Amino acid sequence: MPYMGDPTVSIILPTYNRLAYLREAAASxxxxTYDDWEMIIADDGSSEETRAYLRAIADPRVTVLWLSHTGIxxxxxxKAIGRARGRYLAFLDSDDQWRPAKLAVQLDALRVSPDCRWSYTAVDLIDADGHPVDRDGLAPWVPYAGDITERLLWIHAHIAIDAVIAERRLVLEAGGFDExxxxxxxxxxxxxxxxxxPVKVVDAPLAVVRAGNGENYSANRIEAYEGWVQLYQKHSATLPGKRLRAIARSRRAENLLILARLYTNAGQSWAALRTLLLGIPGSLLTYPPWAWRAAKEVVRACFKATQRRI
Structure with a gap:
């Protein structure tokens, strides 16, 4: 029997050739325990083995979008959000999982907090083989709620995409994901x-995130910090209020220094110098310690370049 009417939740699950993990994600x-959902699996051009599994899913609540591979x-x-019909969007990556009560608990939390249009939960961490990850040395979990814009800029609020449920209209108002x-x-x-x-937080680990997976999208640190620089550059011009924009500018400056060091360590001294040069206009006035630290990175990059010539 087809599932009648629009579901309450549209589950957005992108995947690309992670069949073993994908099976576990879908199973979760x-x-x-809450079953008024649809799942839209956006397949990013997977191989035939994964496509065969997706074609075999018989649940009428599941829709598969067959996309050309982009890696993004x-x-x-x-694409999946564009096909969604639910009031809420819930996100799940193909190498992660949910606890059985995840949707039920989170939706209940949103119902009793009508001013909050989105929510996130705590998470458990597992390794590539599904074993629990030791949290020693990791930043402690703090359940920040309400207006968390500043906490997000400082990365004090730790939010996994698998832990998020948001009103579909809110996500659309925000413009969706920046491609x-x-x-x-x-x-x-x-x-x-x-x-x-404001956001509603559920202080319980209702999502399970795979850390240390060799295929993990965030494994490339240089590209990751390029992304952070890009993020802070954008929000330094769009955030409301001088304080938030100043935080974004200082965070951009800090991440430029880290990025320059990563370039140097990777043997890309010219990229390090170019990064520091581009950072001068927006960093010197907004982040006074930047000039001294940048000068040390310039010396380090030049020294490394000279060593490679010898």
Whole structure:
């Protein structure tokens, strides 16, 4: 029997050739105690083995979008959002999972907080083999609620995309995922959601995130920090209020220094110098310690370049 009417929740699941993990992710949806959902799987040009599995899913609540490969999750997510019919959007990556009560608990939390149009939960971490990850050395979990825009800019609020449920209209008002933002696209969206609505937090680990997966999209640190610089550059001009824009500018300056060091360590001294040069106009006045630290990075990059010539 087809599922009648519009569902309450549209689950957005992008995937590309992660069949073993994808099976577990989908299974965690099928066992949800709340069942008024649709799942839109956006396949980013997977191989035949994965496509065969997706074609075999018989649940009428599941729709598969067959996309050409781009390697950009934001594009796949936006395509799925465009097909969604639910009042709420819930996000799940193909290598992660949900606890069975995830949707039920989070929707109940939103119902009792009508001023909040989005929500997130705590998460558990597992490794590539599904074993729990030791949290020693990791930043402690703090359940920030309400207006968390500043907490997001400082990355004090730790939010996994798998932990988020948001009103579909809110996500559309915010513009969806920025497809030009190759890394940090989730935090970019969170900031835009937080500018429009306070957030409700559920202080329970209802999502399970796979850390240390060798295929993880965020494994390339240089590209990751390029993404953070891009994110802070954009929001330094769009955030409301001088304080938030100043935080974004200082965070951009800090991430430029980290990016320059990563370039130097990777043997890309000219890229490091170019990064520091581009950072001068926006960093010297807004972040006074930047000049001294940048000068040290210039010396380091030049020294490394000289060593390679010897």
């Amino acid at each position: 949806v099928f066992v949800q 999750p934001s594009i796949a997510r936006n 030009r933002q190759r890394f940090g696209e989730d935090y970019d969206l969170y900031i835009r959601l937080a500018m429009r609505s």
